[in-house]
Amino acid sequence: MVACVEGVPCWADAMLPDLAAGRRFYGELFGWTFAEGAAGYRPYTWARLGGKDVAALVPKSDGRMPTVWNVYLATADAAAATARIREAGGRVIVAPRWIDDLGVMATAADPGGAVFGLWQTGSHPGFARRDEPGTYGWTEVHTRKPRVVDAFYRTVFGYEAGEAGETRETGEARSGPRCPADVLLWSPRGDPVDPAHAVAGRVVIGERYPVELPAHFLTYFVVADCDHALRTAQRLGGRVLNGPEDTPYGRFAVLADNQGAVFAVIDPSSPD
Numbered sequence: 652m653v654a655c656v657e658g659v660p661c662w663a664d665a666m667l668p669d670l671a672a673g674r675r676f677y678g679e680l681f682g683w684t685f686a687e688g689a690a691g692y693r694p695y696t697w698a699r700l701g702g703k704d705v706a707a708l709v710p711k712s713d714g715r716m717p718t719v720w721n722v723y724l725a726t727a728d729a730a731a732a733t734a735r736i737r738e739a740g741g742r743v744i745v746a747p748r749w750i751d752d753l754g755v756m757a758t759a760a761d762p763g764g765a766v767f768g769l770w771q772t773g774s775h776p777g778f779a780r781r782d783e784p785g786t787y788g789w790t791e792v793h794t795r796k797p798r799v800v801d802a803f804y805r806t807v808f809g810y811e812a813g814e815a816g817e818t819r820e821t822g823e824a825r826s827g828p829r830c831p832a833d834v835l836l837w838s839p840r841g842d843p844v845d846p847a848h849a850v851a852g853r854v855v856i857g858e859r860y861p862v863e864l865p866a867h868f869l870t871y872f873v874v875a876d877c878d879h880a881l882r883t884a885q886r887l888g889g890r891v892l893n894g895p896e897d898t899p900y901g902r903f904a905v906l907a908d909n910q911g912a913v914f915a916v917i918d919p920s921s922p923d
Contacts, residue, residue, distance in 0.1 A: 656839050658808030659850045660790045661725040661770050661777030663870050664707035665912050667718055670696055673708045676887045676909045680880065681785040681872060690750050703779035705786045718911045720870045721758075722790045723768035724808065724851075725777065729755040732769050732807065739806040740799070749773070761803050763794035765866040782873060788917055789871040791834075791852040796866075800853060801835060810837040813844030815852070833857060846900070869905065870914050877902040877918040884908070884916075898922070 667673040674685050674696065683698040683705065696708040711718065726732040729747035736743055736759045744766065745758035754773035760766045770777065781787045794800045804810050815834035836849040856864060874880040877895050884906050885891065892913065894904030901919035908914070 655725055655727065655772060655776070656850075657726055658804070658810055658837070658839060659725045660722050660787070661772075662706075662723040662768075662775075663720060663787055663790075664695075664709050664723075665718075665720050665908075665914075666709045666711050666716060667910050667912060668711050668714070669910060670694070670708050670710050672909055676884075676889065677706075677708070679887060680883050680889075681874075683785065690753060700780055700785045704775075705778060705780050720868075720912050720914045721766070721768050722868045722870050723756070723770040723777075726769050726771050726808075729757050729769050729771040733757050733759065735807045739803045741803060741807070747771070761792065761794070761800050761866070763792075763796040763800045763866040765792045765794055765800070765868055767792075767868055784873050784875040786873055787870065788873040788919070789851070789915075790868055791854050791871075792866070792868050793854045793856050793864075794866045795856045797835070797853060797855050800866075804837065804853070808837075809840035810851075811840060811842060811844050812837055812853075867913075871903065871917050872914060874916045874918050875920070877904060877916055877921070880904075880916045880918075881906070 677683050683700055686697040686699060688695050688697055694710055697704055698706040733743045733747055740762040742760045744760060747755050747757040750756050752773050753775040755771035757769040778787055801812060812835050815836055833855040835853040836844050837851045838844045838848040839850060842848040881891050881904055888909030890907045892905045892907055895902055899922050901917045902921045903915055903917035905915045
């Protein structure tokens with residue numbers, strides 16, 4: 652299963668102060684239905700599309716915690732992955748622990764400060780649907796320390812990396828969603844570095860961004876119509892932070908939901 656490949660994004664959840672407000676927002680925006688449950692002795696709201704798990708909403712246990720979308724990278728051995736994270740200069744925030752029988756979870760930060768999760772599959776393998784409207788589509792880390800961060804993820808997950816403006820095999824130029832010098836594509840170990848095989852990316856936080864913007868992972872969800880999604884999000888109390896912008900990969904925009912959690916939407920059927 653794809654989710655078992657080392658370093659492939661396999662799950663996402665939003666940490667929110669108000670789960671009822673989150674269900675209203677994402678239920679209408681993406682067509683999700685929800686199932687209440689528990690994971691690790693805390694409430695966990697499963698988001699589903701067509702009866703399949705596509706994400707989750709989690710209540711904040713402490714008001715000081717961020718309101719944020721979290722992305723989880725697959726690993727076959729969370730303990731070994733956290734050891735590599737420490738050796739490569741990262742920080743382990745939450746050590747690996749079993750979440751019931753669902754799997755092993757850990758939380759870490761890269762040397763640039765971007766936080767991400769690890770997921771070692773148990774009974775929950777990750778996304779049951781993806782890359783279609785209403786589901787997860789992409790993630791990228793935004794950082795001010797590209798060289799250090801590039802080396803970190805190569806060491807921890809074995810990513811093959813290449814600039815978005817060329818393929819590693821041929822060196823043929825092609826356009827990326829941003830300036831190619833600012834974007835790196837990551838593919839699993841041994842796979843070609845091209846859009847068909849890339850599983851995530853790295854983006855440099857440039858001068859046009861505010862200095863207080865921290866390093867972070869940005870999670871993209873696929874939509875059928877980017878502009879319609881933006882209008883819906885705004886009507887539901889969300890905000891458009893950036894875009895919409897046309898790219899060779901589709902029309903996308905960055906949003907904040909009605910509680911401040913940041914994510915992106917992309918319509919891959921409308922590439923420019």
